Amino acid sequence: MNEKKPLILITNDDGITSNGIRTLVSVAKEFGDVVVVAPDSPQSGMGHAITIGQPLRLHKTPLFENVESWQTSGTPVDCVKLARDKVLSRKPDICLSGINHGANHSINIIYSGTMSAAMEAAIEGIPSAGFSYVDYNFEADVSCCVPIVREVIQKMLETPLPQHTLLNVNIPKVSNEAYKGLKLCRQAYAKWQEEFDERIDPRGEKYYWMTGKFVNMDTEDNTDVEALKEGFASVVPIKFDFTDYEFKKQLATWWQLT
Amino acid sequence: MNEKKPLILITNDDGITSNGIRTLVSVAKEFGDVVVVAPDSPQSGMGHAITIGQPLRLHKTPLFENVESWQTSGTPVDCVKLARDKVLSRKPDICLSGINHGANHSINIIYSGTMSAAMEAAIEGIPSAGFSYVDYNFEADVSCCVPIVREVIQKMLETPLPQHTLLNVNIPKVSNEAYKGLKLCRQAYAKWQEEFDERIDPRGEKYYWMTGKFVNMDTEDNTDVEALKEGFASVVPIKFDFTDYEFKKQLATWWQLT
Numbered sequence: 001m002n003e004k005k006p007l008i009l010i011t012n013d014d015g016i017t018s019n020g021i022r023t024l025v026s027v028a029k030e031f032g033d034v035v036v037v038a039p040d041s042p043q044s045g046m047g048h049a050i051t052i053g054q055p056l057r058l059h060k061t062p063l064f065e066n067v068e069s070w071q072t073s074g075t076p077v078d079c080v081k082l083a084r085d086k087v088l089s090r091k092p093d094i095c096l097s098g099i100n101h102g103a104n105h106s107i108n109i110i111y112s113g114t115m116s117a118a119m120e121a122a123i124e125g126i127p128s129a130g131f132s133y134v135d136y137n138f139e140a141d142v143s144c145c146v147p148i149v150r151e152v153i154q155k156m157l158e159t160p161l162p163q164h165t166l167l168n169v170n171i172p173k174v175s176n177e178a179y180k181g182l183k184l185c186r187q188a189y190a191k192w193q194e195e196f197d198e199r200i201d202p203r204g205e206k207y208y209w210m211t212g213k214f215v216n217m218d219t220e221d222n223t224d225v226e227a228l229k230e231g232f233a234s235v236v237p238i239k240f241d242f243t244d245y246e247f248k249k250q251l252a253t254w255w256q257l258t
Numbered sequence: 259m260n261e262k263k264p265l266i267l268i269t270n271d272d273g274i275t276s277n278g279i280r281t282l283v284s285v286a287k288e289f290g291d292v293v294v295v296a297p298d299s300p301q302s303g304m305g306h307a308i309t310i311g312q313p314l315r316l317h318k319t320p321l322f323e324n325v326e327s328w329q330t331s332g333t334p335v336d337c338v339k340l341a342r343d344k345v346l347s348r349k350p351d352i353c354l355s356g357i358n359h360g361a362n363h364s365i366n367i368i369y370s371g372t373m374s375a376a377m378e379a380a381i382e383g384i385p386s387a388g389f390s391y392v393d394y395n396f397e398a399d400v401s402c403c404v405p406i407v408r409e410v411i412q413k414m415l416e417t418p419l420p421q422h423t424l425l426n427v428n429i430p431k432v433s434n435e436a437y438k439g440l441k442l443c444r445q446a447y448a449k450w451q452e453e454f455d456e457r458i459d460p461r462g463e464k465y466y467w468m469t470g471k472f473v474n475m476d477t478e479d480n481t482d483v484e485a486l487k488e489g490f491a492s493v494v495p496i497k498f499d500f501t502d503y504e505f506k507k508q509l510a511t512w513w514q515l516t
Binding site for chain 2: 251
């Protein structure tokens with residue numbers, strides 16, 4: 001492998017055969033040496049799950065031209081961990097995750113395997129980005145994302161991004177004419193309002209399917225949800241220190257703690 | 259159910275039969291009406307995973323005296339969602355998760371099902387806390403945690419905690435004499451350094467067990483890891499807006515974005 005080229009690790013949560021990862025690989029190849037380590041099956045909604053109670057499989061799977069690629073039985077976060085310990089000979093310059101089939105704006109970052117993989121890379125000190133296309137159709141054509149993904153990768157490689165930094169990039173489903181460019185945003189406060197669909201199985205036992213509708217409860221400016229509605233691709237810089245420093249000050253007074 | 263008493267939702271990630279949840283229920287009963295919705299099997303390391311590709315089971319399971327309790331086939335986060343939609347007739351006053359068998363300080367909050375369940379409650383607008391005992395032995399006696407859990411629940415119920423607030427409480431494994439009290443801390447920067455243990459199965463195929471050692475990379479003051487070492491129970495207030503506002507300002511300049 002040419003040491004002068006950037007080394008780019010790619011993963012996702014929709015699985016190694018998805019349209020999204022294929023498109024991401026094709027763009028990333030323009031910029032450096034690409035290594036793919038991705039789940040062998042769809043892993044949406046896995047969040048930051050890791051596999052500790054079961055063994056993992058890891059197989060070399062040459063799905064992409066001139067790209068070393070591996071599939072694993074693990075979660076998206078497992079993929080990043082396996083890549084570091086078993087696949088890569090050096091720390092990659094950047095890690096890219098996606099392109100996810102479906103939005104990962106606002107609170108979705110918490111449930112998303114795509115974003116959790118990017119966060120795991122950031123914990124490892126690898127600047128990273130997760131890409132998501134606002135279309136849940138697994139067969140959606142994501143080629144409209146290409147120029148946006150290209151722009152973000154270029155900026156990431158040109159900029160000395162701090163370690164432990166990750167970007168959450170969501171791409172709107174709009175025509176080229178309606179697309180307004182990248183916009184820096186904050187994570188919207190939103191939630192999923194679940195309604196479990198109760199059914200009866202053939203043995204007469206109840207079971208439940210999780211369904212729900214997305215509720216944006218954020219009325220302030222500059223959110224990713226708002227930007228996407230307006231036709232921007234949203235970029236939210238994310239950190240993994242979850243300490244609420246503001247509230248910590250209040251709590252110190254209320255509870256008289258040091 | 260008596261509407262004057264606080265309603266307390268309890269869940270965990272070690273499963274409904276664990277010592278930890280039994281102890282948490284026994285303390286919480288002193289303060290109000292308790293409802294338990296917990297996984298039917300251990301779910302450690304599940305992070306914020308939700309079950310979207312498979313149906314869920316939910317069964318009333320009277321394991322605790324005078325406490326309505328349910329077991330589910332889902333993740334810890336599923337438990338909170340099911341509790342809200344299918345079990346509880348009103349929003350609980352607080353949600354408690356744990357007591358986890360093993361530390362959830364520092365970066366562990368990201369991988370922990372216990373803390374993800376507490377975070378899900380906070381997303382739902384229910385003030386919540388996750389409790390963890392720094393002893394990974396599943397059969398550990400957690401009764402030493404009782405006074406600390408009691409103190410935190412009392413403070414939570416006395417204080418008008420903001421919605422969307424959660425507390426990460428870790429309890430050290432020290433004698434009563436060595437215990438120094440509660441300490442407000444920030445999340446330490448730490449990571450797990452994985453070393454996958456490679457083995458060969460009876461069919462001659464490779465498989466991997468995740469192992470690893472915990473590395474505390476934080477050299478600054480006031481971390482939860484440090485407090486626990488000194489004999490304090492650490493309390494870290496946590497938020498679920500992951501936006502890095504400081505870095506957002508830099509990025510705006512570097513990339514000339516609005």
